[in-house]
Each structure stands twice: as structure tokens, then as C-alpha cells.
Amino acid sequence: MFDYAEAAVEAALASGATYADARVMDRRHESMNARNGEIEGLTREGSMGLGVRALIGSGWGFSSTSELTTTAAQAAGAGAAAIARASASVPGRDLELTPVEVRQDSWQNSVDEDPMSVPLSEKGDLLVGVTRTMREHGADVALAGYDVWDTTKWLASSEGHRIDQRIRECGARMDATANGERETQRRSYPGIRGQYGTRGWGLVRELDLPGNAARIAEEARALLSAPECPAIAATDLIIGSEQMALQIHESVGHAVELDRILGWEAAFAGTSWLDLAQIGSLRFGSDLMNVTADATLPGALGSFGYDDEGTPAHPVDIVRDGTWVGVLSGRDSAALAGLDSSGGAVRGDGYNRLPMVRMTNVGLLPGRSSLEEMIAATDDGIMMDTNRSWSIDDKRLNFQFGCEIGWEIKNGRRGRMLKNPTYTGIGPRFWGSLDMLGNEKEWTFWGTPNCGKGQPGQIGHTGHPAVPCRFRGVRVGVRG
Amino acid sequence: MSALLETCERVLARVGTDAEAEVTVTAGTEALTRFATSFIHQNVVDAGHRVHLRLALDGRLAEASVNQTDDDALGRFVSSTVEAARLQPVDPGWPGLAPAADAPDIDHWDDATASADPDARAVRVAAFVAAAGGLETAGFCSTEGIEVAFANSAGQRLRGRSTAAGMDGIARTGSSDGSARAASVRLSDLDGAALGELATRRARESADATDLEPGRYEVVLSPSCVVNMLGFLAIHGFNGRAVEEGRSFARVGEAQFDAGITLADDVTHPLAVGIGFDAEGTPKRRVELVRDGVTAGLVHDRRTAKALDAESTGNAVAGAGPFGAVPANLALEAGSTLPGDLVAGVGRGLLVTDFWYTRILDPRTQVVTGLTRNGVWLVEDGRVVRPVTNLRFTQSFLEALGPGQVRGVGSDLTLVGGATFGLGAYVVPSLHLASWNFTGGAQG
Numbered sequence: 001m002f003d004y005a006e007a008a009v010e011a012a013l014a015s016g017a018t019y020a021d022a023r024v025m026d027r028r029h030e031s032m033n034a035r036n037g038e039i040e041g042l043t044r045e046g047s048m049g050l051g052v053r054a055l056i057g058s059g060w061g062f063s064s065t066s067e068l069t070t071t072a073a074q075a076a077g078a079g080a081a082a083i084a085r086a087s088a089s090v091p092g093r094d095l096e097l098t099p100v101e102v103r104q105d106s107w108q109n110s111v112d113e114d115p116m117s118v119p120l121s122e123k124g125d126l127l128v129g130v131t132r133t134m135r136e137h138g139a140d141v142a143l144a145g146y147d148v149w150d151t152t153k154w155l156a157s158s159e160g161h162r163i164d165q166r167i168r169e170c171g172a173r174m175d176a177t178a179n180g181e182r183e184t185q186r187r188s189y190p191g192i193r194g195q196y197g198t199r200g201w202g203l204v205r206e207l208d209l210p211g212n213a214a215r216i217a218e219e220a221r222a223l224l225s226a227p228e229c230p231a232i233a234a235t236d237l238i239i240g241s242e243q244m245a246l247q248i249h250e251s252v253g254h255a256v257e258l259d260r261i262l263g264w265e266a267a268f269a270g271t272s273w274l275d276l277a278q279i280g281s282l283r284f285g286s287d288l289m290n291v292t293a294d295a296t297l298p299g300a301l302g303s304f305g306y307d308d309e310g311t312p313a314h315p316v317d318i319v320r321d322g323t324w325v326g327v328l329s330g331r332d333s334a335a336l337a338g339l340d341s342s343g344g345a346v347r348g349d350g351y352n353r354l355p356m357v358r359m360t361n362v363g364l365l366p367g368r369s370s371l372e373e374m375i376a377a378t379d380d381g382i383m384m385d386t387n388r389s390w391s392i393d394d395k396r397l398n399f400q401f402g403c404e405i406g407w408e409i410k411n412g413r414r415g416r417m418l419k420n421p422t423y424t425g426i427g428p429r430f431w432g433s434l435d436m437l438g439n440e441k442e443w444t445f446w447g448t449p450n451c452g453k454g455q456p457g458q459i460g461h462t463g464h465p466a467v468p469c470r471f472r473g474v475r476v477g478v479r480g
Numbered sequence: 481m482s483a484l485l486e487t488c489e490r491v492l493a494r495v496g497t498d499a500e501a502e503v504t505v506t507a508g509t510e511a512l513t514r515f516a517t518s519f520i521h522q523n524v525v526d527a528g529h530r531v532h533l534r535l536a537l538d539g540r541l542a543e544a545s546v547n548q549t550d551d552d553a554l555g556r557f558v559s560s561t562v563e564a565a566r567l568q569p570v571d572p573g574w575p576g577l578a579p580a581a582d583a584p585d586i587d588h589w590d591d592a593t594a595s596a597d598p599d600a601r602a603v604r605v606a607a608f609v610a611a612a613g614g615l616e617t618a619g620f621c622s623t624e625g626i627e628v629a630f631a632n633s634a635g636q637r638l639r640g641r642s643t644a645a646g647m648d649g650i651a652r653t654g655s656s657d658g659s660a661r662a663a664s665v666r667l668s669d670l671d672g673a674a675l676g677e678l679a680t681r682r683a684r685e686s687a688d689a690t691d692l693e694p695g696r697y698e699v700v701l702s703p704s705c706v707v708n709m710l711g712f713l714a715i716h717g718f719n720g721r722a723v724e725e726g727r728s729f730a731r732v733g734e735a736q737f738d739a740g741i742t743l744a745d746d747v748t749h750p751l752a753v754g755i756g757f758d759a760e761g762t763p764k765r766r767v768e769l770v771r772d773g774v775t776a777g778l779v780h781d782r783r784t785a786k787a788l789d790a791e792s793t794g795n796a797v798a799g800a801g802p803f804g805a806v807p808a809n810l811a812l813e814a815g816s817t818l819p820g821d822l823v824a825g826v827g828r829g830l831l832v833t834d835f836w837y838t839r840i841l842d843p844r845t846q847v848v849t850g851l852t853r854n855g856v857w858l859v860e861d862g863r864v865v866r867p868v869t870n871l872r873f874t875q876s877f878l879e880a881l882g883p884g885q886v887r888g889v890g891s892d893l894t895l896v897g898g899a900t901f902g903l904g905a906y907v908v909p910s911l912h913l914a915s916w917n918f919t920g921g922a923q924g
Contacts, residue, residue, distance in 0.1 A: 063525050083523045124569060179725075266616075
């Protein structure tokens with residue numbers, strides 16, 4: 001496979017590119033869904049091809065082909081250079097690339113049990129069983145599913161990179177919906193997006209879907225008769241770790257993407273409220289807030305050996321003791337921003353997509369409190385968990401998030417269940433109110449398998465280590 | 481026989497006669513030229529094939545896709561899919577294959593768009609950038625040409641093709657963005673300079689915006705906002721799966737909308753893009769969803785049609801799974817009022833260019849939260865008086881379009897791509913609505 005990648009790179013250089021890299025990618029995906037005790041779909045997708053990226057002046061050209069021959073690879077390389085030349089007709093400042101050590105290497109993540117090899121019958125029995133259980137315990141609609149990805153890629157660059165990687169990922173999800181007179185309520189487990197990692201099938205076993213099916217169905221039904229989350233202008237808010245993963249993803253992860261900060265996503269995904277001139281001095285949150293982007297975390301969904309530019313995975317400090325200190329970057333964006341090196345955060349969704357800045361594992365480092373201690377320390381507040389809706393402005397500043405379930409906190413105790421809980425805030429003000437942070441025992445590497453970005457659209461797999469947190473003075477209960 | 485249909489036949493032959501099978505082969509080129517900070521920074525072309533197979537062995541289902549079409553690859557693909565189906569339990573909801581039937585005679589195709597090169601897109605980007613008069617710009621120009629062949633073991637054979645071109649961009653002052661966009665079957669319909677001028681005018685006119693107290697206001701919504709609303713109504717309401725599961729608001733025969741609303745899914749519309757059949761090989765047809773405010777119909781794939789004792793409307797989407805049927809070509813009937821006259825009819829309200837990051841809180845009530853973007857202005861006594869900073873809303877889309885709530889329907893019928901989370905392109909006008917619940921300002 002390296003031969004095809006190198007043929008594409010050489011053709012791009014021969015056509016005028018100043019730099020080129022190419023990836024051959026072979027990706028298999030398997031998913032199965034069950035609904036109300038019946039298997040409703042088994043899907044297997046295979047995708048294999050080559051994508052080549054050529055740089056001329058200020059513009060990238062990218063071309064891909066599903067035909068794996070030397071001739072097709074050369075045509076793709078030459079095509080990428082021709083596209084880059086067209087890009088140069090509307091020019092900007094010439095792009096440079098930060099230096100990276102040229103490596104020839106091979107990497108794969110460890111898996112306890114190859115998820116593709118687990119018998120379909122066993123996987124199907126799991127999904128059928130949990131959806132039946134949810135139906136028996138009050139769900140009007142019970143859904144469950146799993147996904148498995150097995151990806152091998154071969155990278156070659158005009159600088160001499162020659163890296164192959166195999167990354168296996170899997171995870172599962174289930175949810176119960178209860179229909180009331182005028183509304184629906186839903187409970188998901190382990191989260192709205194399930195739970196995924198760069199792991200084997202052992203991850204799915206650990207989730208213990210059967211042990212949680214009855215509970216979430218009963219909670220969905222109970223929510224129909226629960227009181228509404230009250231509308232309060234400012235209250236203490238305890239957020240569970242699954243919702244914290246979403247909070248981190250949306251209001252920290254996307255905000256620190258360097259391509260957004262540079263304006264490269266301005267028309268679509270948006271920009272960022274962060275100004276590079278303030279890196280190292282801007283207060284992002286309270287002193288308790290420490291965020292890293294660490295693609296080396298074993299088993300987390302955003303882990304890999306090398307990014308798609310050949311930069312080795314490494315941890316990057318994003319927020320240290322509440323101060324903004326780092327970004328998610330690639331070689332071109334880092335160079336433009338005057339950084340010394342790439343953050344190693346460039347990945348493409350499949351062989352036919354241009355690699356771009358994506359989150360790795362962007363998450364909170366744990367603190368010292370347990371969830372029980374947070375509840376006990378709260379006289380009057382609200383607790384919420386499991387994401388239900390998420391909306392944030394194009395600068396990643398003004399957000400409103402909804403959760404599936406909430407509870408009153410009164411005098412240090414968890415009280416009544418609340419339905420339709422929402423909270424809203426402005427990023428740095430909200431993070432600045434963080435005053436209790438969950439401990440290492442509560443630290444969960446949540447995986448988001450569906451992060452959308454880019455045009456044409458790309459789906460990214462990102463990880464978000466998170467713990468429960470308490471925030472002060474938060475507006476809750478916004479309703480239509 | 482076309483090469484794509486021939487590939488379908490090769491796959492069906494390998495499946496044999498023991499299984500019910502349907503095969504879709506898609507081939508084509510998708511290209512997108514992207515610009516930001518007023519230069520082209522990303523520029524991509526993707527050309528390829530995809531073969532999708534769904535088969536049922538005595539009601540045991542498996543589905544697979546592959547992008548390699550040589551004999552060896554197809555042989556492995558078919559045998560592994562058959563093997564997977566054997567291991568599955570019987571699916572009691574399996575509706576069987578679509579019978580042979582003709583698709584509507586449409587051809588939303590333009591040769592020049594299908595073969596457009598990067599220079600053709602770059603010329604339009606250059607014109608957009610130049611029209612901005614020095615303001616920073618960002619956006620994209622895209623072209624695609626897709627051919628599709630479908631065959632199943634029930635004798636259905638179909639071919640279709642479609643081109644689409646789109647341009648979408650913003651111009652930016654230091655304090656504001658303004659947007660403009662256009663979509664068509666033909667790249668030649670896209671005028672980069674005109675779009676650049678419109679985006680620039682909107683950016684300049686929304687500069688130095690000031691805050692407005694959140695609350696309920698009348699709104700005039702641009703076509704892009706209207707498309708955003710219809711996407712939620714489609715996925716969570718008119719979708720047969722949502723009705724089957726009790727999650728939908730839709731009650732056929734009831735006046736759930738204002739009398740000014742007439743809505744259909746219609747790939748035969750002159751402005752539409754797309755092909756004349758769905759992922760199951762069911763021909764598409766005009767499906768009326770709302771007539772003069774009365775909910776008139778739903779969209780179905782074969783599975784939801786079976787469950788609700790209805791007929792498929794040709795709205796199956798490959799891989800949609802639990803989401804059900806999707807209308808990819810919604811068309812909202814235009815009124816006779818020019819967009820400017822819609823504004824003239826506003827007492828005190830807001831003129832909104834775009835919605836952003838809309839997410840549903842409850843599918844039944846259609847309560848959605850999101851924000852305004854790329855220009856929002858306060859209108860008083862029929863005149864635009866000043867730009868305001870972006871606002872957050874939390875609003876039931878169903879109530880906003882409910883009886884008595886639509887004060888005007890624009891004559892500006894517009895094709896907007898990227899609808900229903902990227903699965904379609906809708907044809908809609910601007911709307912003047914009586915009330916919209918803005919729940920927060922730029923500062924929270």
C-alpha cells in the first residue's frame with residue numbers, strides 16, 4: 001500500500017506541489033440495531049482508497065480515488081496538484097508547515113477481544129435482550145445498537161514519512177422512550193451517544209447494558225409525571241460526567257481548534273471567541289479547571305499513534321489552572337499562528353476527505369471531590385445528567401444545553417426527579433464558576449463518535465475525559 | 481445497459497435466487513472549493529463508486545456497502561453479506577422488495593456542472609471575494625454529478641442522475657457577518673459577484689449591532705431559516721416512523737398549521753434537485769403533507785408503510801435505520817408578497833437572515849433552541865431601524881406555524897441545499913410569523 005501512496009506523492013511533486021502526502025485507508029464498519037426486542041438492521045460497510053494532498057502556495061488541493069493501482073494513484077497525485085494550482089488563483093499568504101520528525105513506524109491500539117470477531121449471534125442476543133427488558137419496564141420504544149470500526153491506514157509524505165496504523169474501535173448504546181399525553185421522555189445509557197473507545201469488545205461487556213435496561217426504562221416513564229425543572233436565574237448546578245463531556249466538547253474543544261481561531265471555518269462551523277494574542281494570559285475558568293488534549297490515553301476514542309500528518313500523538317495542555325494555554329493544531333495552522341510545532345490533531349474521515357484539525361481526547365483532569373460530596377455541600381440547587389439537546393453560538397461562547405434528567409438538591413440531599421432540565425451560560429463566566437471537581441474515581445473517558453465538521457462534511461471520533469462538576473450561579477429551566 | 485446497472489446485475493447474479501435482494505450502485509464526482517480569510521484554502525474532489533446491497537434470506541436481513549467493484553471484491557462482498565444474513569433472526573417488520581414500477585420522468589442534470597473543473601469554481605469564488613470590497617470573506621462553491629442505478633430481485637430496474645451546484649459565503653466587518661447563498665442544478669446559475677455583493681451589504685448593514693431585550697417578537701424569516709424549521713418537522717413529525725412510535729405531532733386531517741401553509745415533498749418541482757426513486761427502488765411522487773394548514777399526509781419507506789398499513793411514498797434513505805423516512809425535496813408553496821413587503825407588514829419585530837445550531841428539546845412539541853446568525857435587524861412600523869446582536873430562541877416550531885400565526889408568505893421561492901441534516905434540498909419562500917420566543921441575548 002505504501003507504493004500507491006508514494007506514487008501519488010511523487011506525481012503531485014512532479015506536477016508542481018511543494019509538499020504532498022497521501023494516505024491509503026481501508027476501513028470496515030459494522031453496526032447492528034434492535035428495536036423493541038427485534039433486530040432491525042445489520043450493516044457492514046467497506047471503504048478503501050487513496051487520498052492525496054498537495055500544497056502550492058497558499059492552497060491545498062486534495063484528490064481521492066477508490067481505484068488502487070499505480071496509474072490511478074499517479075492520476076490522483078497530479079489531480080491534487082492541479083486543484084492546488086486552481087486554489088492559488090485566489091491566493092493568500094503562502095502556507096508553511098511546522099517541522100516534524102520524519103518517521104517510519106507501525107502502530108496499533110491494543111484490544112482485549114477483537115470486536116469484529118465476536119459472533120453476530122452474541123451481539124444480537126445482547127441487543128434483543130436489553131430492548132425486551134426496556135419494553136417490559138415501561139418503554140414505548142426501546143432501541144439498542146453497537147458500532148465497530150477497524151481502520152488501517154498507510155501514510156507517505158514528500159518528507160519521507162512512512163507510517164502504518166491499525167485502529168480498532170467499538171461501543172454500544174441503548175435508549176428508552178416513554179410517550180405521554182403531550183410529550184415524550186427519553187433515557188439513554190450510558191449516554192445519548194452511547195460509549196465508545198479505541199478498545200475491544202471488553203468495553204461493551206463492561207458497560208453492562210443488561211444491568212441498566214430496566215432502570216432507564218422506568219426513569220423514562222417516571223419523567224412523564226415528574227415536575228418541570230424550575231426556571232431559576234441563578235442556582236448551584238451539579239452536572240454529571242456524561243453531560244460534562246458534551247460541555248467540554250462544545251465550549252472548550254471546538255473553541256480551541258486553531259483553524260476556527262484563524263477563521264478557516266468562519267462561514268460554516270464558525271470562529272472562536274478566543275484571541276491568539278491572549279494565549280497564556282486569558283482566564284478561561286476557575287483555578288480548578290485543567291484541560292488537556294491527549295491522544296495517548298489508552299482506550300479513549302480520540303487516541304492514535306500518529307495523526308494524519310505523521311505527527312506523533314502527545315499530550316497538549318489546553319487550560320492550566322484556569323488559564324488558556326494551548327490549542328488544537330496541525331502543521332499549517334501552527335505555522336501560520338507562529339507556534340513551534342503541530343499539536344498533532346489533524347485527521348481525515350476516510351480516504352476521501354481532506355485531513356483537518358479535529359479534537360483528540362479533550363478533557364478535564366480530575367479534582368478531589370466525589371459526587372456525593374458535591375451533593376452534600378449544596379444547600380439549594382439542581383443536578384442534571386445525560387445530554388438531550390445542545391446548542392452553542394458560532395463563537396463557542398453562548399450555550400444552552402438540555403439534559404434527559406434532573407433532580408432537586410435540597411439541604412445536601414438529592415430530592416425529586418425533574419424533567420426537561422436545561423441550563424444556559426456564557427463560556428468563561430460559566431467555567432469561572434466551577435468550584436467543585438470530581439475525583440479520579442469518577443474520571444470517565446467518554447467517546448463521541450459523531451462530531452461533525454468541515455465541508456464536505458466529516459465525522460470525527462473524539463474522546464472527552466470528564467468528571468462530575470459543580471458550578472455556581474447558573475441559569476436553569478429555560479423553556480419555549 | 482448502463483455500466484452501473486450491469487454492476488447491479490452482477491451482484492444480483494452472485495446473490496442467486498434464494499434471497500430477496502436489492503442493489504444500488506452510485507457513481508459520480510463531488511467537488512468543493514472552500515475559501516476563508518479571502519483565499520482558497522481547501523479544495524477537494526472525490527470521485528468514486530459505491531455498491532449497496534440489502535438482502536433477506538427467509539426474512540433474515542443484512543445490509544452492506546463496498547466501494548470496490550472488481551469481481552473478487554464483489555464476490556467477497558456478496559458472500560459475507562449472505563453469511564451475515566444467515567446468522568440473523570427473522571425480522572418480522574421486513575416489508576419485502578419494491579415491485580417493478582416506473583419512476584417519474586425527471587432529469588435534474590447539467591453536463592457542464594457534472595464536469596466542472598476547479599477553475600470554474602475558483603472563478604466564482606474570485607468574484608465573490610472581489611465583490612466584498614475589501615471585507616474578509618469565507619465560504620464555498622461546490623459541484624456534484626451523481627448517477628444511480630437500482631435493481632432488485634423482484635424485477636425493479638431504475639436509473640437516475642442528478643447534478644447540483646451550491647455557493648454559500650459570508651462577508652465580515654469587524655463586528656458583523658453577512659451571508660448569501662444559492663443552489664441550482666446548474667453551476668452557471670450561480671453568480672459569485674451578486675452573492676458577494678449581497679453578503680457584503682448584509683454585513684455592512686448589520687455592523688455595530690446593539691443588544692435587544694429578549695422576549696416575544698414578530699419575525700420575518702429568510703428561506704434559510706424556513707428550511708431549518710421544516711427539517712425538524714420532517715424528521716420528527718411527517719416521518720412515518722415517528723408517527724408509528726408515537727413521537728410525532730402529526731395528525732392527518734387536523735388543522736395543525738396556519739391556512740397559509742401548503743407543503744409537499746416533490747422531486748418533480750422545477751427547482752428541485754435529486755433523482756426519481758428512493759433507496760428501496762420505490763418511485764418518488766408528489767406527497768402532500770399540509771394543504772391550507774391541514775395536515776394531509778406522511779412520508780413512508782416500505783417498513784413504516786407496512787407498520788401503518790399505508791404505501792411507501794418513496795422516501796427511504798439508505799442506512800437511515802431507526803430514523804425512518806425522510807422527505808428530501810420539501811416544497812413550501814409561495815405567496816404573492818415580496819420579501820420587502822413582508823417587512824413592511826411588521827409592527828415591531830425582527831428580520832432574521834440565518835438560524836444557527838438549532839437542536840430539538842422535545843420532538844412532540846417541536847420546541848427547538850438555537851441562535852440567529854449573519855444579520856438580524858429590529859423592524860418597527862414596517863421599517864428596519866437598526867441591527868441587533870444575535871439572540872437565542874427557544875421556540876416551538878409547530879406553534880410558530882400554527883393557525884393564525886403566519887402573517888405573510890413571500891414570493892421569493894428559493895432552493896436551499898443542505899436541508900434535513902444534509903439529506904435534501906428544499907424549495908421555500910420567506911415567512912412573516914406573528915410571534916417568536918427569544919430567550920436570551922448575546923450576553924446570556
